[in-house]
Amino acid sequence: MVVQNLLFFLLLLIIPSVVLCLDTLNDDVLGLIVFKAGLNDPQSKLVSWNESDDSPCKWDGVQCDPITNRVTQLNLDGFSLSGQISRGLLRLQSLQIISLSNNNLSGSVNPEFAHLWSLQSIDLSGNNLSGSIPSELFEQCGSLKSVSFANNGLSGALPDSLSSCMTLQSVNLSSNRISGGLPEKIWSLNGLQTLDLSNNLLEGQIPQGFGEMYSLRVISLGGNAFSGLLPEDIGSCSQMQSVNFGQNSFSGVIPESLQKLNICKTVSLNGNLLSGEVPDWIGHMQSLESLDLSANRFFGRIPFTLGNIGALKELNLSSNEITGGLPQSLMNCDKLLALDVSKNLLKGKMPNWIFGLGLQKFLLSGNKFKGTIEFPPLRTNAVSYQSLQVLDLSSNELSGVIPTEIKAFRGLQFLNLSGNLLVGSIPKSVGDLNVIQVVDLSYNMLNGSIPLEVGGAVALRELRLEGNRLTGHIPSQIEKCSSLTALNLSENNLTGPIPPTVAKLTNLEIADLSHNNLTGNLPKELTDLSHLAVFNISNNNLEGELPAGGFFDSIPLTSVYGNPSLCGSVVNQSCPAVHPKPIVLNPNPSTDSEDDSFPPNARHKRLMLSVSALIAIGAAAFIFLGVVVISLLNFHVRNSSHQLAVPLEFSGKDEFSGSPMSDSQYGKLVMFSGEADFGTGAHALLNKESELGRGGFGVVYHTVLGDGRSVAIKKLSISSLIKSQEEFEREVKKLGKVRHNNLVALEGYYWTSSLQLLINEYVPGGSLFKHLHEDPSRTASLSWHQRFNIVVEVAKGLAHLHKMKIIHYNLKSSNILIDNSDEAKVGDFGLARLLPMVDRYILSSKIQSALGYMAPEFAYKTVKITEKCDVYGFGILVLEIVTGRKPVEYMEDDVVVLAEMVRGALEEGKAEECIDQRLDGNFVVEEVIPVIKLGLICASQVPSNRPDMAEVINILELIQCPSEGRDEEIEQV
Incomplete structure (x- = not known):
């Protein structure tokens, strides 16, 4: 009886705990199911999330505490999810880590995340979030240590409450549209280790007190509009490992205290207004691996002390006003991989010793170096030959010939020797560079013919040989360079015809063969080059009719003038009529004599009937063919118009809202101020009546946004030349920062890989x-x-x-x-x-x-x-x-x-x-x-x-x- 009473007493203690545990488990399941309901999961990554399960701990992307079985981590990075982040996550009261990066999530950042008291890290980077950063998120931030909203569309100012979240260790808000200045008390976050605010619209000066950031290891403010002086007390941040103040408008000199950063590995101060000499004391920063001082106003000589930095891997001093020569002390930097001193005022003898360092990139262009190019012996420098990928010695005063040893650089991808005084012929060994993508030997004094072996450079994308003294024919072997997009052979003495094999370069976008002595007819197959944007054959001796169709229907007159024997509508010169051979109808082909068995009038009548019949048959065939062609063209136009009408429906949530026809139709719409969509005005983009004008970069249309604003939309025609999406967006955001009463404001943009739109103020x-x-x-x-x-x-x-x-x-x-x-x-x-x-x-x-x-x-x-x-x-x-x-x-x-x-x-x-x-x-x-x-x-x-x-x-x-x-x-x- 005593044992039974004891068991009953124990049950009374255990049951409430079991019930409570079941309730909390159901709370986590319910919260995640509600969260899932607001998402689109095209790849079924959340198929394991079953609402009938008692626990979510075995679901994909979910981790639980092994003792309490409460959800502590939600990691759905790269799951291709879209939709909005619902309030369901607020039920997960033990959640410590939320990581939803690299999806297509939209909407705004929920300020109620602040109610998750256990939350330590939130990563929503790489989505399509918009709106401002809620101040509530940092007002009562609990145990929050890490925040990343990078690569979204967030706007507005940084909340002042950011300075009060003392638990923060890492903040990454880069690549958004955040504006205004830094909060005055931002440096009070003395536990902060990483701060990345790069590529935004921030401006103003750096607040005082930067040197109080004793724990700061990474600071990145690049790609904004900050001005004033760099922080003088930066050297007090003794734990600093990476400094990026590049692409701003900072002025003055490099703070001397910077040399105190003994463990700093990266310093980027490029693209500012900094001046003075590059200080000798930089050579004392022994841990430095990357130093970028490019695009400033530095002058004087390159410090000899740079050779003391044994850890140095990348050095960029380009686009300054630096004088003198290249210090040979750099030979001591045996880990150096990239050296860029282009666009300065350097001079002296060509530093051929540099090829013994095993560099991957060497850029010396835009200086005044003289002498010949000499490569070190292959046997003693095999490693350096294998490593070099980029070599740019252009726009100097180099002379002599191009060494045949160039073929030993098997990994070379970019070669630019243009704008020098080089002589001799193009080495046949260029054809041995089977991974090279760009060869630019233009504007030298090279002679001889283009080597047939050039076809061996199968990865070649750009070949520029203009402005030399080359002779001979264009080699037909050029067809083997199937990746070629740009071919420039202008301003030479080339002769012979344009080989038909050029038409096999299906990726060709730019071809300039002007100012030569080319002869013969243009290959009709050139009309098959669907990507062609420029084809310049002016000032040659070409003859015959211009090809009809494709690019050649709208080829500019300037691209064909200077060929007196060319004919066609573009040159306003009709082609001479081609008379067909007379039709001879001989009933007895085995003899040349006429058959006297037919009377003369009968033979004449039979001949006339035969010719008439042939003409009638030919006319009928021509009419039939015309009807077929016109029908096909009409079908193509209707089909093209139908297809184009769909992808121009946008929503204000940066999503593509038209009926999806292919992946290429989904894009990113970004407005720099406010949120808007194209509404019913999207169709006007395809309406000829709404066209405002055409230019070299595209067509401009007038349309109306959903909020009633009139805008001018430029549909870019340079898709094949344009940069990657990341570079495109970075450059467009820079242009979007530009505001002035006498400049047309850029209001936003739209991106897909095949379509780019710029949304401008309508004037x-x-x-x-x-x-x-x-x-x-x-x-x-x-x-x-x-x-x-x-x-x-x-x-x-x-x-x-x-x-x-x-x-x-x-x-x-x-x-x-x-x-x-x-x-x-x-x-x-x-x-x-x-x-x-x-x-x-x-x-x-x-x-x-x-x-x-x-x-x-x-x-x-x-x-x-x-x-x-x-x-x-x-x-x-x-x-x-x-x-x-x-x-x-x-x-x-x-x-x-x-x-x-x-x-x-x-x-x-x-x-x-x-x-x-x-x-x-x-x-x-x-x-x-x-x-x-x-x-x-x-x-x-x-x-x-x-x-x-x-x-x-x-x-x-x-x-x-x-x-x-x-x-x-x-x-x-």
Whole structure:
């Protein structure tokens, strides 16, 4: 009886605990099932999640505490899930780690995560989250140690509450659209070890107190708009291992305390306004593995002490004003893999000793090195030959021949020796480089023929040999380079026909064979090159009819002129009629004599009947074939229109909302301010009536967002040349930061691998080109006062771009838009940043419509492209505004170049005769003539003679004459 009472007493103690345990288990199951219900699981990664289970501990991605059986970790990284994060997770009160990275989740960050008191780590990076970061998340952060919302679409400012979450050890909010400055008390988080805020829209100066971050190991603020000085007390962060302040606007010198970071491995200060000499004390940072000081304003010599850094693997000093030679002490850096000292003022003998270091990348371009290229003996340097992947010695003063030992660099992928003084022939051994992708030997003095062995370079994507003295034929073996996308053989002495095998290069996008002595007909098979964007055969001796179809139906005249014997509609020259051989009907083919058994009139009648029958049959066949072709074309157009109409339906949640037809239709829509969708206006993108204009980079359409905003959408036509999605988004976000009254604002973008859209502010007044050249009624009211203001406003817009380190590259009157208040806005700026490199050949082919505006340095590969190119275009634009004439005008028997005409008139004292007659004398001579002179100065052939845009604004301020209603001063940028 005593035993029974004891057992009963024990049951009373145990049962409540069992019931409580069952309740909590069901709570976790319920929470996860509710969470799953809000998701789309296309790959069935959550198939093991069964609501009838008593416990979720065996479900995929779920981990539990072995004692309490409560869910402690939820790891669904890369599960391809979409949808929103529901409140179901709030039931998991023992949850310590949430990791949902690299999915397609949308919506905002739930502030109620703060109620999960056990939560230590939350990782939602690599999704499509939007909205601001909730301040509640950090106000009562419990045990929260790690937060990552990187690579989303979050916006707004950093919450001040971030500074109060003292448990934080790691914060990663990189690659979003977070704006504003850093919270003043951010450095009070003295337990913080990692802070990554890179690639956002943050600005302002670094708050005081950085040196108090004693636990900080990784700081990354790169890719923002921070300014001011770098933290002087950075050396107090003794645990620092990685520093990234690159791609901002920091100025001043490198803080001397940086040398105290004895265990620091990475320092990135690139892309700022830092100046001074590179300090010798950097050589004391013995743990440094990567040092990037590129794209600043450093001068002086490269410190000899860099050779003391035995751990150094990457050194980048490019795009500065560094002088002297390359210190031989770098030979001591036996772990060095990448060395980039390009685009400086270095000089001396070619440092051939560098090839013995076993580098993977060596870039020496854009300096003044002389001498010959000599590779070390193969037997003693086999390792260095195997490792080199990138070699760029372009734009120096190197001479001699290209060594045949180049073939030993079996791993070489990029070779650029352009813009030197190299002579001799192209080594046949180039064909032994079977993994090389780019070969650029352009603008040297190479002679001989293109080696047949070039076909051995089967991975070749770009072959550039222009500007040499090459002779002979284009080798037919080029067809073996099936990956080739760019082929430039222009400005040589090549002869013979274009081999038909070129048409087998199915990936070819750019081909320039101009300025040679090529002969023969163009292969008809060239029309099969579906990716072709440029095909320049001008200034040769080609003959016959241009191919019809594909790219050749719209080939620019500039790409074919200089071939007198070419014919076709493009060159406005009809081809000579081809007369068919006479039809001979002989009833007795075995003899040449006529058969006298038929009377003469009968033979004539029979002949006529036969010819008539043949003509009738031919006509019928032709008509039938035409009907079939037209039917197929109509079907294709209807089918294409149907397919294109679907993928242009978007939602404001960064998701593709049209009926899915293929994976390529799903994309990412990002708006820089607010949330919006295209609504019913999406169909207008395919409506010819909504088209605003066309340019080298794409077509522009007018449409209306779901919230009623009018926007101009540019559908880019450079998909085949464009960068990866990551690089594209990074460059577009930089352009999205640019805001100025005289610049067209970039409001957002849309990305898929095959379609890219830029969403711009809509400027309703049309382009300056239209006002000057296409709309006489509007032009009549464009007074001198308005024209002068347009000049000033364009100058302000350009000056702001240059302040942001952005070159326009494509300035012309059709890219200047006039709003309803007659204020000018500069559009289409910076699009060249979307290309894989600022390649002046690609640029010139993409902006052929800018003929007359392009600076002369575009024609010389060795001349650096700078903001002065925009100044040249601005000068031409000024002359266009004053005269009302186009930069280049084609008369019946002459070509008038505007700048030459105005300059000649000015020299003869007849400048007033150049002023637009439609002004009818209503202008201020004291303003017009100085403006003309300013335009000519800006359009100087020598870049150094052109003023910068800030100086232009000051000059315009001096030019402007006070008059009625015009005594206000020009605002400074």
